[in-house]
Ligand SMILES: Nc1ncnc2c1ncn2[C@@H]1O[C@H](COP(=O)(O)OP(=O)(O)OP(=O)(O)O)[C@@H](O)[C@H]1O
């Protein structure tokens with residue numbers, strides 16, 4: 001579904017060139033859930049922006065469903081760390097926004113918005129304004145907005161990181177359930193090892209300066225997964241420890257500082 005071929009990215013800044021990504025090659029299958037982890041500045045957001053068509057790569061290509069990505073398209077949607085809802089629009093109007101921009105069939109989309117709202121437990125909140133909702137609820141609305149256009153690919157850049165730990169775990173659980181039903185290919189950036197293991201089919205570990213793929217770790221654990229007591233607890237801990245070791249690798253020059 002997603003093919004990233006030899007992608008490199010440099011930025012010219014006043015203090016010289018920044019080599020944000022170097023030779024990234026990655027294939028992501030249809031309906032696969034991939035998480036990207038790595039130290040700050042290793043190019044995770046840059047890679048997502050390239051796949052979203054928000055940023056042209058300096059060299060190399062990104063393809064989604066066989067199409068070369070050169071600009072934003074309705075088959076790829078992106079969700080950010082902050083909900084960025086329009087404060088004067090109510091919940092359902094916010095969810096409908098991408099559909100309005102893309103001029104999709106309004107009544108169909110409205111029905112889908114209602115389905116998504118019940119999926120995230122916000123049925124009955126259609127007419128509320130964003131300021132009347134908690135941060136977790138706002139991010140749920142933002143998730144609905146990202147899914148309303150039925151994207152083939154959903155890109156998520158630390159979507160739950162501004163939330164408290166319990167809400168965050170709760171939303172991870174909901175996301176697992178939702179994607180099991182929705183058939184969407186997901187690339188999810190996180191700084192949380194637990195979140196990466198709970199959600200991913202594969203975890204892509206990146207290293208900085210320049211941003212490269214250090215290792216791809218498969219997570220072969222049955223779903224649903226949780227951090228509480230369950231049959232998969234030992235497997236979850238095992239993969240988490242492996243990721244921890246990779247991210248703290250002294251070869252990255254991180255542990256030395
Ligand atoms: N538009 C830009 N202009 C100049 N430099 C940039 C730009 N965007 C990103 N960079 C640089 O590219 C590198 C990678 O940035 P990026 O935001 O992709 O990292 P990240 O892995 O998402 O980090 P974080 O975990 O902190 O969000 C950083 O050194 C950053 O300063």
Ligand SMILES: [Mg+2]
Pocket residue numbers: 044045046157
């Ligand atoms: Mg980032």
